[in-house]
Amino acid sequence: MAVFKEEQSEIKHLTIKPFIKVFKYALRSWPLLLLGAIGMILTSYYDASLTPQMNRAILSAVDNGVVIGSIWDVNVELNFLFGLKADFTFLQFAIFATVTMIFRAAAIFLTFYTVDMLALKITNVLRLESFKKVQELSFSYFDKTPTGWILARMENDTTALSEVLSWGVMRFFWTIFEILFLLVTMFSASWQLTLLVLALSPVIAILAPIFQHFMLKLHRIARNAYSNYVRWLSECINGVSTIKTLSIEDKVYSEATDIIEDIRKKRRKAITLGIIFTPFVDIVSSLTIALLILFSYPNINNDAATIIIDSALLILFTSSVSHIYRQIADFSELYTEFVSNQTSAEKIMELIDAKPDLVDNEGVISKYGSVLAPMRQNYINLEGNIEFKNINFEYTKDVPVIKDLNLKIEKGTRIAIVGETGSGKTTTVNLLCRFYEPQSGEILLDGINYKDISVGNIRSSISYVQQNPFVFSGTYKDNIKYGKEDATDEEMIKAAKMVGIHDFIASQENGYDTKLIDGGNQLSLGQKQLISFARAILRDPKILILDEATSSIDSKTEYALQGAIENMLNERTSIIIAHRLSTIVNSDRIIMMENGQIVEDGSHKELMAKRGKYFNLYMSQFRELDIDTQLNVYKTEQRL
Numbered sequence: 001m002a003v004f005k006e007e008q009s010e011i012k013h014l015t016i017k018p019f020i021k022v023f024k025y026a027l028r029s030w031p032l033l034l035l036g037a038i039g040m041i042l043t044s045y046y047d048a049s050l051t052p053q054m055n056r057a058i059l060s061a062v063d064n065g066v067v068i069g070s071i072w073d074v075n076v077e078l079n080f081l082f083g084l085k086a087d088f089t090f091l092q093f094a095i096f097a098t099v100t101m102i103f104r105a106a107a108i109f110l111t112f113y114t115v116d117m118l119a120l121k122i123t124n125v126l127r128l129e130s131f132k133k134v135q136e137l138s139f140s141y142f143d144k145t146p147t148g149w150i151l152a153r154m155e156n157d158t159t160a161l162s163e164v165l166s167w168g169v170m171r172f173f174w175t176i177f178e179i180l181f182l183l184v185t186m187f188s189a190s191w192q193l194t195l196l197v198l199a200l201s202p203v204i205a206i207l208a209p210i211f212q213h214f215m216l217k218l219h220r221i222a223r224n225a226y227s228n229y230v231r232w233l234s235e236c237i238n239g240v241s242t243i244k245t246l247s248i249e250d251k252v253y254s255e256a257t258d259i260i261e262d263i264r265k266k267r268r269k270a271i272t273l274g275i276i277f278t279p280f281v282d283i284v285s286s287l288t289i290a291l292l293i294l295f296s297y298p299n300i301n302n303d304a305a306t307i308i309i310d311s312a313l314l315i316l317f318t319s320s321v322s323h324i325y326r327q328i329a330d331f332s333e334l335y336t337e338f339v340s341n342q343t344s345a346e347k348i349m350e351l352i353d354a355k356p357d358l359v360d361n362e363g364v365i366s367k368y369g370s371v372l373a374p375m376r377q378n379y380i381n382l383e384g385n386i387e388f389k390n391i392n393f394e395y396t397k398d399v400p401v402i403k404d405l406n407l408k409i410e411k412g413t414r415i416a417i418v419g420e421t422g423s424g425k426t427t428t429v430n431l432l433c434r435f436y437e438p439q440s441g442e443i444l445l446d447g448i449n450y451k452d453i454s455v456g457n458i459r460s461s462i463s464y465v466q467q468n469p470f471v472f473s474g475t476y477k478d479n480i481k482y483g484k485e486d487a488t489d490e491e492m493i494k495a496a497k498m499v500g501i502h503d504f505i506a507s508q509e510n511g512y513d514t515k516l517i518d519g520g521n522q523l524s525l526g527q528k529q530l531i532s533f534a535r536a537i538l539r540d541p542k543i544l545i546l547d548e549a550t551s552s553i554d555s556k557t558e559y560a561l562q563g564a565i566e567n568m569l570n571e572r573t574s575i576i577i578a579h580r581l582s583t584i585v586n587s588d589r590i591i592m593m594e595n596g597q598i599v600e601d602g603s604h605k606e607l608m609a610k611r612g613k614y615f616n617l618y619m620s621q622f623r624e625l626d627i628d629t630q631l632n633v634y635k636t637e638q639r640l
Contacts, residue, residue: 018345019165019338025125026165032118039111040174046104048181048323052316053079054097056189059312061090081184111170119166126158129352138357139435143395153351157344164341168334175330182324186317193317196295197324200288204281204328209335211277216339218270225263232259281329285322292317358437358455380453382461383446384411384542384573386432391441393431393596401427402438402596409589411542414569416576416584418617419593425577428593429545432575434458463536467548469528471520476505477512479520479531483539495538498567501530537568544574550583581618590614 026033061076076093078086088096130153142150186194236243236252243252292314391405402424409415417425430436431443434455443450450458463483472479480492492512496502504527508514520528529549536544546565562583568574578584585604592600592607592614600607600614607614 018342018349021349022126022161022345023165023169025122025129026118026169028125029118029121032114032121036111036114036118036170037173039107039109039114040170041177042107043104043111044174044177045181046100046107048178049081049185050100052182052185052320054093054100055319056312056316058093059315061093079188081181081188083188115166115170119162122165123158123162126161126348126352127154130154130158130348133352133354136356137354139430140357140395141354150351153348157348160341160344161348164338164345168337168341171330172334175327175334179324179327182320182327186320186324189313189316193292193295193313196291197288197317197321199291200284201325201328203284204325207280208277208329208331208333211273211280215270215273215277218266218273222263222266222270225259225266229259229263277329281325282322285325288321288325289318292321358434379457379460380446380448382453382457382542384461385409385444385446386543386573387444387447388428388431389442389444391431391438391443393427393436393438395436400596402431405441405596405598407591407598409573409575411573412571413589414574414576414587415589415591416578416587417591417593418578418581418584418614420617423593424596425593426547427596429464429547429575429577432543433462433464433545460539461541462543462545463539463541464545464547465529465532465536465549469525469532469549471516471523471528471531473516473520475510475513475515476508476531479516480512480534480538483535487538492534492538495534498537499530499533500563501527501534504530533565533568542573544568544572545577546574547577548579550578550580581621592617 057076057078061074074090076088076090078088078093078096080086134150134154183194186197232255236256243249386407386409388405388407391402392400393402394400405424405428407428417428419425427436431438434450437451445453445458445461472482477489477492480496481487484491489512493502496505505512505514516523520531523531533549546568550565565583569576576584576587584590587604589601590604590607591598592612594613600610600612602610608618
């Protein structure tokens with residue numbers, strides 16, 4: 001089982017543009033940003049400036065207290081920024097220190113709470129914006145974009161970006177303010193010692209980005225290995241029946257062992273380099289502290305007239321060394337974090353900024369509303385007359401799928417479209433539902449160009465039952481009412497009875513309120529299809545499309561469903577795409593398509609009499625049926 005290799009372009013330089021685009025979502029919650037910034041500034045000042053100065057003040061006070069004999073009589077001189085000072089008694093200083101610690105705790109709480117709330121808000125907004133965009137995008141977008149890619153944008157990238165735009169941005173400014181407060185405090189105390197502390201800072205500033213570059217590369221390799229494992233694991237789970245059928249469990253387990261061991265080795269390399277980085281910063285900090293001690297030692301016990309540094313001042317600077325170096329290293333880590341999430345920012349904005357190929361014009365929107373918020377009271381009450389006029393369509397440039405299609409369908413007509421795979425059957429009904437738009441020609445609904453009708457109006461008038469029935473997690477009631485949530489229970493039950501699923505649902509423990517788990521896996525394919533039939537009929541559509549709706553069902557079940565299908569088709573314009581031609585012999589018209597064109601048009605009896613392409617296709621299927629089915633078909637033929 002091959003493991004998919006995800007190709008990722010390596011971003012080496014930070015581009016701020018995609019982050020600016022996404023940051024507008026953070027600005028929507030500017031009160032949280034402001035509160036977080038206030039808490040961050042207060043905390044930065046306390047940690048980077050006030051704490052070192054208080055430590056210096058208390059050490060000096062203790063020295064003086066020992067000389068005088070009573071520490072409570074000591075005058076504590078506390079320096080603030082920009083030469084501001086305050087004198088306290090020892091008791092007053094103790095109270096001041098306690099109060100400021102409480103304020104610092106409050107500021108920390110304020111910062112953490114607001115930033116976490118901001119991260120949640122950004123995540124929610126990005127997910128809602130991306131989900132809204134997914135609802136607006138045309139089918140052509142999903143033809144070109146893998147589902148996994150979209151899910152990764154809506155889940156992983158939104159979470160990663162919310163962290164970067166909340167904590168990442170906050171940490172960036174937090175680091176700046178801490179460095180500024182530290183530098184002002186240190187220069188105010190001694191500019192000579194400050195320059196000495198900063199002497200080795202270029203070592204951190206130069207080598208830290210190098211460390212981060214290699215760490216980023218190793219983490220990316222490990223992350224890709226893990227992503228490949230998730231894909232492989234999903235493939236194994238989905239293919240578990242095949243694995244057991246082929247009895248290759250040992251082989252698959254061996255593959256799992258190799259893949260998991262590969263992840264471990266790659267993660268170990270990334271973790272090891274990260275572990276090395278912290279001691280590296282500590283070594284540089286220790287060297288700086290050693291230089292401080294060497295520089296200050298000859299001056300500590302000098303005569304008062306020549307003293308340059310006292311022990312309290314030395315403590316202030318030694319405690320500031322690791323602090324300032326750590327902040328410089330944090331800049332490098334933050335840079336790496338932004339670079340590693342740049343791709344996420346670009347991809348989520350690529351999704352949110354994607355333009356749908358199919359949009360209502362401004363006049364239609366003003367009259368009917370958007371697809372997501374339609375003003376249904378202004379909808380045209382379509383009768384079901386359809387006309388394709390000179391339609392040409394291609395999914396890929398210069399590869400035509402529909403060629404000069406002209407087809408007129410009167411309301412209430414039951415029409416079947418048949419043909420080989422790739423003849424254009426499903427494409428024709430997809431164009432009618434306006435999932436795509438033709439490159440040329442026009443489609444008329446009740447004589448009106450369907451581009452002049454709201455997309456919501458068109459799709460609310462059509463029920464489309466596809467080959468693979470989809471059942472949502474929820475109750476039977478939820479599933480049947482999905483297309484018409486305002487339907488009454490009586491209407492729902494009537495629809496279920498029409499398609500023959502009512503008795504089965506009523507026999508369940510909780511009836512229509514019985515929960516369907518994991519997409520209705522406890523149901524047979526036929527039961528799922530009956531639910532989708534009931535869902536379609538409940539909408540009471542003017543146009544009904546059955547796109548090979550019974551092709552995945554066995555012949556016996558299909559014949560059992562014919563009564564339900566007959567009930568659905570009565571008094572509606574209906575288009576049936578059928579794989580088994582025996583199911584559409586009683587259609588008013590049968591359209592035979594080939595290479596995107598209509599090659600035959602008529603009733604079953606008329607087309608069989610022509611003995612053309614339809615006749616050959618029908619007879620080839622008839623020969624493949626078992627004898628009982630042939631007899632049933634023959635009886636149907638005799639009734640026509």
